[in-house]
Amino acid sequence: MAYSTITNLDTAAAQKHSHELRARLLSSSSDRYVTGPSGAGNGERVLVLGGTGYIGRALVPELARRGYRxxxxxxxxxxxxxxEFADAEVVAGDPTRTKDVEHSVAxxxxxxxxxxxxGRRPNDAEECRSVDYDAVVNGIKASVANDVQQFIQISDFGAYRPELIPQVYKLQVEGELMGQHHGALPWTIVRPTAYYPYLSMTFGDVKNGLPYRIFDHGEYNVVNPIAREDLAEFITNQVLAPDAYGRVLPVGGPWAADNVVTLKDAGQMMFDITGREAEWDVVPMSTWDKKIARLTRIGKISKKVAPVAYYLEAAKYWSVVDHVAPAYGTRTLREFMEKLKDREFPTGSFRERMKNGTAVMPTDI
Ligand SMILES: NC(=O)c1ccc[n+]([C@@H]2O[C@H](COP(=O)([O-])OP(=O)(O)OC[C@H]3O[C@@H](n4cnc5c(N)ncnc54)[C@H](OP(=O)(O)O)[C@@H]3O)[C@@H](O)[C@H]2O)c1
Incomplete structure (x- = not known):
């Protein structure tokens, strides 16, 4: 498995690119998608694998509201x-077990x-293989065997530049659906940009008085993240929609000043919302790169260190690769952070925070 290989960034050119890209998005409108619910069900059964996670908790009630089962x-x-599951049929089973998936479909x-x-631990290569690939293929095979009318794979916008372990598996699944490797099955692929909790991961730190870390100027990339309610509506729009078959649909949130951000913009939002003077912890990218290289070398012989090296790489990936996709929805990152304002967040070491990742973020908003 090849990890991130993003090197030789031209610092000034990247910052200029980010400013220009952001300005372009804010001065134009994205007209690929029309925001708003389209299509309604008539009691059709829609099985959601991975429906107990962050997006599932918005998608499952949306499907019920829109007339699906x-x-x-x-x-x-x-x-x-x-x-969230009050109007859903809950089938007990594990998606990594082929028989459980077959049963849930049949x-x-x-x-x-x-x-x-x-996988809930994106730095665990084995878990990613078992969940992001094997379990999804269980779903594809069971769908083929049971004449399912449409398989909707929620992939990742980052699959356009797959550097992280789950993205590589996501791309593999996409290819196998397109190539009909497991048999004839109508498919739709949705590639969302980042979700709000990922851009808000350090909100608690900022609220607790810590500085916000940026690499160099903090403006290597731009992202238009999407709210889970908007994504749930978008996914439901694709259910049995004739236009959605055989299509790859990249999607992000609104192209609005409160939602199109560099990482520094996201940090500035946190300072604005918590009423603090901005305080940046500026890490030179060259220092970070050396750290990654050293830990990757040690990680080749130490199973304990390999996931740490991966975390550092993932932090760099999310800080340098653009995630800009056609817009859907109305909610913004700033609105999401406003909802975090009055919450309490645990303090802790950098190591602990890395381990917890988004698990420290509330799942009820
Ligand atoms: N995070 C982002 O910014 C982002 C951006 C683009 C695309 N995506 C993709 O969007 C999709 C939905 O994301 P999400 O945030 O809703 O994911 P999530 O909250 O991490 O939920 C993952 C789901 O997979 C199941 N799962 C995880 N590990 C498992 C295991 N070992 N065995 C069986 N089931 C397992 C979980 O079940 P349990 O509840 O039982 O753990 C849960 O239902 C994912 O495919 C993700 O990669 C994410």
Whole structure:
């Protein structure tokens, strides 16, 4: 597995590119998608694999509201008691077990299968293989065997430049759907940009008085992240929609000043919202690169160090690769951060925060 190989960044040129790209987005409108619900169900069963995660908790209720009959394959069937699953059929089982997936598709006529599956530890290569690839292929094979009318794969906008382990598997699944490797199956691929919790991961640190870390000027890339409610509506629009078959649909949030950001812009938002004077922890990219190189070398002989090297690489990836896609929705990153304003966040060392990642972010907003 090749890790990130992004090197030789031209610092000044990258910053200029980010400024120009952001200005271009803010002075034009994205007209590829029309925001708003389109299409409604008539009780068709839609099975969501990975439906117990962050996006699933918005998608499952949206499917029910729009007239579909959502079903979720859940490792922890007690989610049935949670409000997001009140109108869903919860099937107990593990998506990494072929038989569980077959059963969840075959137990009732299933019109559509949607996969939101992704390993919860993106730095664990084995888990990524087992969830982002094997479990998704379980879903594809069961869909082929049971004449499912559409398989919707929630991929990742980053698959256009796959550097991180899950993105490589996402791209592999995309190719296998397009090439019909597992049999005839109508497909739709959705490639969302980043979700709000990822851009807000350090909100708690800023709220707790810590500086915000940027590489050099902090403006190597631009992203238009998307709210999960908007993404849920967008995905539901694709269900059994004739125009969606055989299409790869990149999607991000609105091209608005409060939603099109460099990482420094995201940090500035956190300072604005918490009422703090901006305080930057500026790390030279060259220093970070040396750290990555050293830990990657050690990681080749130490299983413990390899995931740490990966974290550093992932931090760099998210700081340098543009994630700009056609816009859908109305919600903005600033609105999301406003909702975080009054929450308490745990303090902790950098190492602990790296380990927890987005797990420290609330899942109820
Ligand atoms: N995060 C981003 O910014 C971003 C951007 C673009 C695309 N995406 C993609 O969008 C999709 C949805 O993201 P999300 O944030 O909703 O993901 P998430 O919250 O991490 O949820 C992942 C789902 O996969 C299941 N899963 C994880 N590990 C598993 C394992 N070992 N065995 C069986 N099931 C397992 C989880 O089940 P449990 O609840 O039982 O753990 C959960 O249902 C993913 O494919 C993700 O890669 C994410």
């Amino acid at each position: 959502p079903a979720v394959l859940a490792r922890d069937a007690s989610v049935k008691d949670e409000v 137990m009732a006529p299933t019109a559509v299968v949607i996969s939101l599956l992704s």
